[in-house]
Amino acid sequence: MTTAIRAQVESVPEETVSGQGTDPDADRAMLRTWLRMLACTNIIEGRVRGALRDNFNTTLPRFDLLAQLDASSVDAPDGLTMSELSRRLMVTNGNVTGLVNRLVNEGFVSRVVFPPDRRAQLVSLTPAGKRALDGMTPAHATWIREMFEGVSPHEQRELYRLLGRLKQSALTPTGRAP
Amino acid sequence: MTTAIRAQVESVPEETVSGQGTDPDADRAMLRTWLRMLACTNIIEGRVRGALRDNFNTTLPRFDLLAQLDASSVDAPDGLTMSELSRRLMVTNGNVTGLVNRLVNEGFVSRVVFPPDRRAQLVSLTPAGKRALDGMTPAHATWIREMFEGVSPHEQRELYRLLGRLKQSALTPTGRAP
DNA sequence: TTGGGATGCTTTAGGCTTATAATAACGCTG
Protein backbone atom coordinates (compact mmCIF):
# COMPACT_ATOMS: atom_id res chain seq x y z
CA MET A 1 0.00 0.00 0.00
CA THR A 2 3.00 2.24 0.11
CA THR A 3 1.91 5.36 1.83
CA ALA A 4 3.10 8.10 4.07
CA ILE A 5 6.02 10.34 4.32
CA ARG A 6 3.94 13.17 5.63
CA ALA A 7 6.84 14.50 7.65
CA GLN A 8 7.89 16.92 5.00
CA VAL A 9 4.33 17.44 3.95
CA GLU A 10 2.37 18.19 7.04
CA SER A 11 5.03 20.06 8.91
CA VAL A 12 7.40 22.34 7.13
CA PRO A 13 8.76 25.62 8.42
CA GLU A 14 6.31 28.24 7.19
CA GLU A 15 8.85 30.25 5.23
CA THR A 16 12.20 28.57 4.84
CA VAL A 17 13.45 31.12 2.31
CA SER A 18 15.57 28.88 0.19
CA GLY A 19 18.89 30.41 -0.72
CA GLN A 20 18.30 29.72 -4.37
CA GLY A 21 16.93 27.09 -6.65
CA THR A 22 13.65 25.57 -5.52
CA ASP A 23 10.62 26.77 -3.66
CA PRO A 24 9.92 24.68 -0.57
CA ASP A 25 6.24 25.58 -0.71
CA ALA A 26 5.98 24.23 -4.21
CA ASP A 27 7.79 21.09 -3.09
CA ARG A 28 5.36 20.64 -0.30
CA ALA A 29 2.42 21.03 -2.67
CA MET A 30 3.85 18.43 -5.01
CA LEU A 31 4.44 16.00 -2.21
CA ARG A 32 0.89 16.52 -1.03
CA THR A 33 -0.51 15.91 -4.48
CA TRP A 34 1.63 12.84 -4.94
CA LEU A 35 0.58 11.38 -1.60
CA ARG A 36 -3.04 12.01 -2.35
CA MET A 37 -2.76 10.31 -5.70
CA LEU A 38 -1.02 7.39 -4.07
CA ALA A 39 -3.78 7.17 -1.52
CA CYS A 40 -6.45 7.20 -4.22
CA THR A 41 -4.73 4.49 -6.18
CA ASN A 42 -4.25 2.34 -3.11
CA ILE A 43 -7.84 2.72 -2.04
CA ILE A 44 -9.24 1.84 -5.43
CA GLU A 45 -6.77 -0.93 -6.08
CA GLY A 46 -7.39 -2.39 -2.66
CA ARG A 47 -11.11 -2.46 -3.20
CA VAL A 48 -10.77 -4.05 -6.60
CA ARG A 49 -8.43 -6.67 -5.17
CA GLY A 50 -10.82 -7.47 -2.38
CA ALA A 51 -13.79 -7.62 -4.71
CA LEU A 52 -11.98 -9.94 -7.11
CA ARG A 53 -11.05 -12.19 -4.24
CA ASP A 54 -14.49 -12.20 -2.63
CA ASN A 55 -16.54 -12.49 -5.80
CA PHE A 56 -14.36 -14.47 -8.14
CA ASN A 57 -11.71 -16.00 -5.95
CA THR A 58 -8.93 -14.56 -8.05
CA THR A 59 -6.33 -11.83 -7.93
CA LEU A 60 -5.73 -8.56 -9.74
CA PRO A 61 -2.56 -9.70 -11.54
CA ARG A 62 -4.40 -12.76 -12.86
CA PHE A 63 -7.32 -10.63 -13.98
CA ASP A 64 -4.95 -8.20 -15.63
CA LEU A 65 -3.22 -10.97 -17.49
CA LEU A 66 -6.48 -12.45 -18.76
CA ALA A 67 -7.71 -9.01 -19.76
CA GLN A 68 -4.48 -8.29 -21.56
CA LEU A 69 -4.71 -11.51 -23.54
CA ASP A 70 -8.27 -10.74 -24.48
CA ALA A 71 -7.42 -7.20 -25.49
CA SER A 72 -4.49 -8.44 -27.52
CA SER A 73 -6.54 -10.99 -29.40
CA VAL A 74 -7.34 -8.25 -31.89
CA ASP A 75 -3.80 -7.65 -33.00
CA ALA A 76 -2.44 -11.09 -32.07
CA PRO A 77 -5.17 -13.66 -32.62
CA ASP A 78 -2.85 -16.59 -31.92
CA GLY A 79 -1.74 -15.30 -28.57
CA LEU A 80 1.28 -13.51 -27.18
CA THR A 81 4.74 -14.72 -26.35
CA MET A 82 5.83 -14.54 -22.74
CA SER A 83 8.10 -11.62 -23.52
CA GLU A 84 5.45 -9.66 -25.35
CA LEU A 85 3.03 -10.33 -22.52
CA SER A 86 5.50 -9.12 -19.95
CA ARG A 87 6.11 -5.99 -22.00
CA ARG A 88 2.41 -5.21 -22.28
CA LEU A 89 1.80 -5.87 -18.62
CA MET A 90 4.90 -3.88 -17.73
CA VAL A 91 6.29 -6.53 -15.43
CA THR A 92 9.36 -8.75 -15.60
CA ASN A 93 9.62 -11.98 -17.52
CA GLY A 94 10.01 -14.06 -14.42
CA ASN A 95 6.85 -12.62 -13.02
CA VAL A 96 4.86 -13.64 -16.06
CA THR A 97 6.31 -17.15 -15.89
CA GLY A 98 4.81 -17.67 -12.44
CA LEU A 99 1.52 -16.02 -13.26
CA VAL A 100 1.06 -18.05 -16.42
CA ASN A 101 1.99 -21.25 -14.59
CA ARG A 102 -0.85 -20.66 -12.16
CA LEU A 103 -3.33 -19.72 -14.85
CA VAL A 104 -2.40 -22.79 -16.87
CA ASN A 105 -3.02 -24.93 -13.80
CA GLU A 106 -6.37 -23.26 -13.38
CA GLY A 107 -7.18 -23.97 -17.00
CA PHE A 108 -7.65 -20.34 -17.99
CA VAL A 109 -4.78 -19.94 -20.41
CA SER A 110 -2.87 -22.27 -22.70
CA ARG A 111 0.81 -22.11 -23.49
CA VAL A 112 2.16 -23.81 -26.59
CA VAL A 113 5.52 -23.65 -28.29
CA PHE A 114 5.75 -21.35 -31.25
CA PRO A 115 7.07 -23.56 -34.06
CA PRO A 116 8.96 -20.86 -35.98
CA ASP A 117 11.01 -20.11 -32.86
CA ARG A 118 11.34 -23.01 -30.50
CA ARG A 119 12.48 -20.74 -27.69
CA ALA A 120 9.17 -18.93 -27.68
CA GLN A 121 5.72 -19.92 -26.56
CA LEU A 122 2.33 -18.54 -27.42
CA VAL A 123 0.02 -17.85 -24.54
CA SER A 124 -3.68 -17.48 -25.17
CA LEU A 125 -7.02 -17.59 -23.39
CA THR A 126 -8.77 -20.93 -23.21
CA PRO A 127 -12.55 -20.91 -23.67
CA ALA A 128 -12.83 -21.32 -19.91
CA GLY A 129 -10.51 -18.36 -19.45
CA LYS A 130 -12.56 -16.26 -21.83
CA ARG A 131 -15.75 -17.23 -20.00
CA ALA A 132 -14.20 -16.41 -16.65
CA LEU A 133 -13.01 -13.05 -17.91
CA ASP A 134 -16.37 -12.23 -19.46
CA GLY A 135 -17.95 -12.97 -16.10
CA MET A 136 -15.62 -10.62 -14.28
CA THR A 137 -15.45 -7.72 -16.69
CA PRO A 138 -18.89 -6.19 -16.10
CA ALA A 139 -18.48 -6.48 -12.35
CA HIS A 140 -15.11 -4.81 -12.61
CA ALA A 141 -16.60 -1.93 -14.56
CA THR A 142 -19.29 -1.59 -11.95
CA TRP A 143 -16.82 -1.35 -9.10
CA ILE A 144 -14.88 1.34 -10.86
CA ARG A 145 -18.05 3.20 -11.73
CA GLU A 146 -19.22 3.15 -8.13
CA MET A 147 -15.93 4.50 -6.88
CA PHE A 148 -15.92 7.30 -9.44
CA GLU A 149 -19.54 8.12 -8.88
CA GLY A 150 -18.85 11.28 -6.87
CA VAL A 151 -16.73 12.80 -9.62
CA SER A 152 -18.76 14.58 -12.27
CA PRO A 153 -18.20 13.78 -15.94
CA HIS A 154 -16.65 17.18 -16.43
CA GLU A 155 -14.31 16.71 -13.51
CA GLN A 156 -13.39 13.30 -14.81
CA ARG A 157 -12.42 14.69 -18.16
CA GLU A 158 -10.31 17.29 -16.43
CA LEU A 159 -8.72 14.66 -14.21
CA TYR A 160 -7.96 12.56 -17.25
CA ARG A 161 -6.31 15.51 -18.94
CA LEU A 162 -4.21 16.44 -15.93
CA LEU A 163 -3.09 12.89 -15.41
CA GLY A 164 -1.99 12.88 -19.02
CA ARG A 165 0.18 15.90 -18.34
CA LEU A 166 1.58 14.30 -15.23
CA LYS A 167 2.30 11.03 -16.99
CA GLN A 168 4.13 12.87 -19.70
CA SER A 169 6.09 14.83 -17.15
CA ALA A 170 6.96 11.82 -15.03
CA LEU A 171 8.21 9.94 -18.06
CA THR A 172 10.45 12.77 -19.14
CA PRO A 173 13.95 12.10 -17.89
CA THR A 174 14.52 15.56 -16.49
CA GLY A 175 17.67 15.43 -14.40
CA ARG A 176 20.53 13.36 -15.65
CA ALA A 177 21.18 10.90 -18.46
CA PRO A 178 18.62 10.57 -21.25
CA MET B 1 2.89 -2.63 -11.23
CA THR B 2 -0.63 -3.85 -11.77
CA THR B 3 -1.69 -2.52 -15.08
CA ALA B 4 -3.85 -3.22 -18.03
CA ILE B 5 -7.30 -4.29 -18.69
CA ARG B 6 -7.56 -2.24 -21.80
CA ALA B 7 -9.89 -4.69 -23.41
CA GLN B 8 -12.96 -2.86 -22.31
CA VAL B 9 -11.20 0.43 -22.61
CA GLU B 10 -9.62 0.52 -26.00
CA SER B 11 -12.19 -1.45 -27.85
CA VAL B 12 -15.82 -1.16 -27.00
CA PRO B 13 -18.69 -1.39 -29.44
CA GLU B 14 -19.33 2.17 -30.47
CA GLU B 15 -22.90 2.27 -29.27
CA THR B 16 -23.96 -0.67 -27.17
CA VAL B 17 -27.26 0.91 -26.21
CA SER B 18 -27.61 -0.48 -22.74
CA GLY B 19 -31.09 -1.65 -21.93
CA GLN B 20 -31.20 0.51 -18.87
CA GLY B 21 -29.04 1.62 -16.00
CA THR B 22 -25.57 2.76 -16.94
CA ASP B 23 -23.94 4.50 -19.83
CA PRO B 24 -21.22 2.39 -21.41
CA ASP B 25 -19.44 5.48 -22.69
CA ALA B 26 -19.21 6.88 -19.21
CA ASP B 27 -17.93 3.53 -18.00
CA ARG B 28 -15.28 3.54 -20.63
CA ALA B 29 -14.21 7.04 -19.66
CA MET B 30 -13.93 6.05 -16.03
CA LEU B 31 -11.90 2.99 -16.87
CA ARG B 32 -9.60 5.11 -18.99
CA THR B 33 -9.12 7.62 -16.23
CA TRP B 34 -8.48 4.89 -13.70
CA LEU B 35 -5.93 3.17 -15.89
CA ARG B 36 -4.15 6.41 -16.54
CA MET B 37 -3.98 7.17 -12.84
CA LEU B 38 -2.68 3.70 -12.19
CA ALA B 39 -0.05 4.18 -14.85
CA CYS B 40 1.02 7.51 -13.35
CA THR B 41 1.30 6.03 -9.89
CA ASN B 42 3.25 3.05 -11.12
CA ILE B 43 5.64 5.18 -13.10
CA ILE B 44 6.35 7.53 -10.23
CA GLU B 45 6.49 4.81 -7.63
CA GLY B 46 8.78 2.73 -9.79
CA ARG B 47 11.17 5.61 -10.26
CA VAL B 48 11.21 6.38 -6.56
CA ARG B 49 11.85 2.73 -5.75
CA GLY B 50 14.70 2.56 -8.19
CA ALA B 51 16.21 5.80 -6.97
CA LEU B 52 16.02 4.67 -3.35
CA ARG B 53 17.69 1.42 -4.25
CA ASP B 54 20.40 2.98 -6.39
CA ASN B 55 21.17 5.95 -4.18
CA PHE B 56 20.53 4.70 -0.68
CA ASN B 57 20.38 0.96 -1.00
CA THR B 58 16.99 0.80 0.64
CA THR B 59 13.36 0.23 -0.27
CA LEU B 60 10.24 2.35 -0.38
CA PRO B 61 8.45 0.54 2.47
CA ARG B 62 11.48 1.05 4.70
CA PHE B 63 11.69 4.71 3.76
CA ASP B 64 7.98 5.11 4.41
CA LEU B 65 8.29 3.54 7.81
CA LEU B 66 11.19 5.77 8.82
CA ALA B 67 9.37 8.83 7.51
CA GLN B 68 6.26 7.89 9.40
CA LEU B 69 8.16 7.53 12.65
CA ASP B 70 9.78 10.89 12.12
CA ALA B 71 6.49 12.55 11.27
CA SER B 72 4.89 10.98 14.32
CA SER B 73 7.58 12.15 16.68
CA VAL B 74 5.61 15.37 17.07
CA ASP B 75 2.52 13.79 18.53
CA ALA B 76 4.21 10.68 19.92
CA PRO B 77 7.73 11.60 21.05
CA ASP B 78 8.35 8.19 22.61
CA GLY B 79 7.53 6.27 19.46
CA LEU B 80 4.60 4.30 18.15
CA THR B 81 3.32 0.87 18.96
CA MET B 82 3.38 -1.71 16.21
CA SER B 83 -0.38 -1.45 15.84
CA GLU B 84 -0.42 2.30 15.64
CA LEU B 85 2.38 2.18 13.11
CA SER B 86 0.50 -0.32 10.98
CA ARG B 87 -2.60 1.87 11.14
CA ARG B 88 -0.71 4.97 10.05
CA LEU B 89 1.07 3.15 7.27
CA MET B 90 -2.20 1.50 6.27
CA VAL B 91 -0.70 -1.97 6.13
CA THR B 92 -1.30 -5.10 8.17
CA ASN B 93 0.32 -5.85 11.50
CA GLY B 94 2.26 -8.77 10.16
CA ASN B 95 3.73 -6.57 7.50
CA VAL B 96 5.04 -4.10 10.05
CA THR B 97 6.54 -6.93 12.09
CA GLY B 98 8.77 -7.95 9.21
CA LEU B 99 9.65 -4.42 8.22
CA VAL B 100 10.60 -3.44 11.75
CA ASN B 101 12.63 -6.60 12.17
CA ARG B 102 14.76 -5.61 9.20
CA LEU B 103 15.11 -2.02 10.27
CA VAL B 104 16.11 -3.09 13.77
CA ASN B 105 18.78 -5.32 12.27
CA GLU B 106 20.00 -2.39 10.21
CA GLY B 107 20.12 -0.25 13.33
CA PHE B 108 17.66 2.35 12.09
CA VAL B 109 14.85 1.83 14.56
CA SER B 110 14.60 0.60 18.11
CA ARG B 111 11.83 -1.49 19.57
CA VAL B 112 11.31 -1.61 23.33
CA VAL B 113 8.53 -2.99 25.44
CA PHE B 114 6.02 -0.45 26.67
CA PRO B 115 5.94 -0.96 30.47
CA PRO B 116 2.32 0.04 31.07
CA ASP B 117 1.17 -2.65 28.63
CA ARG B 118 3.54 -5.55 28.31
CA ARG B 119 1.87 -6.72 25.13
CA ALA B 120 2.88 -3.56 23.31
CA GLN B 121 6.20 -2.23 22.11
CA LEU B 122 7.32 1.26 21.25
CA VAL B 123 9.12 1.68 17.97
CA SER B 124 11.21 4.78 17.37
CA LEU B 125 13.98 6.11 15.16
CA THR B 126 17.53 5.63 16.35
CA PRO B 127 19.94 8.52 15.78
CA ALA B 128 21.34 6.53 12.87
CA GLY B 129 17.85 6.09 11.51
CA LYS B 130 17.16 9.79 11.81
CA ARG B 131 20.43 10.60 10.07
CA ALA B 132 19.65 8.15 7.28
CA LEU B 133 16.20 9.62 6.83
CA ASP B 134 17.50 13.17 6.81
CA GLY B 135 19.90 12.14 4.10
CA MET B 136 17.15 10.71 1.96
CA THR B 137 14.38 13.25 2.41
CA PRO B 138 15.77 16.08 0.26
CA ALA B 139 16.63 13.67 -2.53
CA HIS B 140 13.15 12.25 -2.36
CA ALA B 141 11.63 15.72 -2.65
CA THR B 142 13.85 16.40 -5.63
CA TRP B 143 12.75 13.26 -7.45
CA ILE B 144 9.11 14.12 -6.96
CA ARG B 145 9.71 17.69 -8.03
CA GLU B 146 11.41 16.60 -11.20
CA MET B 147 8.60 14.29 -12.11
CA PHE B 148 5.96 16.96 -11.50
CA GLU B 149 7.93 19.61 -13.30
CA GLY B 150 5.77 19.57 -16.41
CA VAL B 151 2.59 20.25 -14.47
CA SER B 152 2.02 23.93 -13.76
CA PRO B 153 1.28 25.10 -10.22
CA HIS B 154 -2.27 25.88 -11.24
CA GLU B 155 -2.75 22.46 -12.78
CA GLN B 156 -1.28 20.89 -9.70
CA ARG B 157 -3.76 22.63 -7.46
CA GLU B 158 -6.56 21.47 -9.70
CA LEU B 159 -5.21 17.94 -9.72
CA TYR B 160 -5.00 18.00 -5.95
CA ARG B 161 -8.59 19.14 -5.71
CA LEU B 162 -9.90 16.52 -8.13
CA LEU B 163 -8.00 13.76 -6.39
CA GLY B 164 -9.64 14.89 -3.20
CA ARG B 165 -13.04 14.44 -4.78
CA LEU B 166 -12.07 11.05 -6.11
CA LYS B 167 -10.69 9.93 -2.78
CA GLN B 168 -13.88 10.94 -1.08
CA SER B 169 -15.92 9.17 -3.70
CA ALA B 170 -13.86 5.99 -3.63
CA LEU B 171 -14.13 5.79 0.14
CA THR B 172 -17.88 6.16 0.10
CA PRO B 173 -19.42 2.71 0.33
CA THR B 174 -21.88 3.20 -2.50
CA GLY B 175 -23.30 -0.19 -3.32
CA ARG B 176 -24.04 -2.57 -0.52
CA ALA B 177 -23.47 -2.82 3.19
CA PRO B 178 -21.97 0.16 5.01
C1' DT C 1 30.07 -24.44 -40.71
C1' DT C 2 30.99 -22.88 -36.68
C1' DG C 3 31.70 -19.55 -33.19
C1' DG C 4 29.66 -16.04 -30.57
C1' DG C 5 26.43 -12.53 -29.44
C1' DA C 6 21.40 -11.78 -29.02
C1' DT C 7 16.94 -13.31 -27.61
C1' DG C 8 13.21 -16.11 -25.04
C1' DC C 9 12.35 -18.19 -21.02
C1' DT C 10 12.94 -20.17 -16.31
C1' DT C 11 15.16 -20.38 -11.87
C1' DT C 12 16.72 -18.44 -7.66
C1' DA C 13 17.11 -15.49 -3.78
C1' DG C 14 15.18 -11.88 -1.47
C1' DG C 15 11.71 -8.67 -0.14
C1' DC C 16 6.80 -7.02 0.26
C1' DT C 17 2.00 -7.99 1.35
C1' DT C 18 -2.05 -10.23 2.84
C1' DA C 19 -5.19 -13.31 5.49
C1' DT C 20 -5.45 -16.40 9.01
C1' DA C 21 -4.15 -18.69 13.10
C1' DA C 22 -1.68 -18.80 17.35
C1' DT C 23 0.18 -16.72 21.63
C1' DA C 24 0.37 -13.49 25.31
C1' DA C 25 -1.25 -9.89 28.20
C1' DC C 26 -5.19 -7.00 29.62
C1' DG C 27 -9.24 -5.88 31.98
C1' DC C 28 -13.72 -6.47 33.29
C1' DT C 29 -17.56 -9.03 35.38
C1' DG C 30 -19.55 -12.12 38.21
Added chain:
DNA sequence: CAGCGTTATTATAAGCCTAAAGCATCCCAA
Protein backbone atom coordinates in the same frame (compact mmCIF):
# COMPACT_ATOMS: atom_id res chain seq x y z
C1' DC D 1 -10.08 -13.93 41.96
C1' DA D 2 -11.29 -16.75 38.04
C1' DG D 3 -12.93 -16.88 33.56
C1' DC D 4 -13.67 -14.69 29.18
C1' DG D 5 -13.79 -11.47 25.48
C1' DT D 6 -10.54 -7.98 23.63
C1' DT D 7 -6.28 -6.26 22.04
C1' DA D 8 -1.08 -6.45 20.73
C1' DT D 9 1.96 -8.99 18.47
C1' DT D 10 4.11 -12.75 15.92
C1' DA D 11 4.06 -16.96 12.91
C1' DT D 12 2.66 -19.20 8.74
C1' DA D 13 1.33 -20.02 4.06
C1' DA D 14 0.59 -18.24 -0.23
C1' DG D 15 1.07 -15.01 -3.86
C1' DC D 16 3.26 -11.05 -6.19
C1' DC D 17 7.44 -8.81 -7.80
C1' DT D 18 12.25 -7.89 -8.97
C1' DA D 19 17.15 -8.47 -10.29
C1' DA D 20 20.45 -11.53 -11.66
C1' DA D 21 22.06 -15.87 -13.23
C1' DG D 22 21.53 -19.77 -16.18
C1' DC D 23 19.98 -22.52 -20.22
C1' DA D 24 18.28 -23.19 -24.82
C1' DT D 25 17.71 -21.54 -29.25
C1' DC D 26 18.47 -18.39 -32.95
C1' DC D 27 21.02 -16.00 -36.31
C1' DC D 28 24.74 -13.90 -38.46
C1' DA D 29 29.25 -13.41 -40.03
C1' DA D 30 33.82 -15.11 -40.71
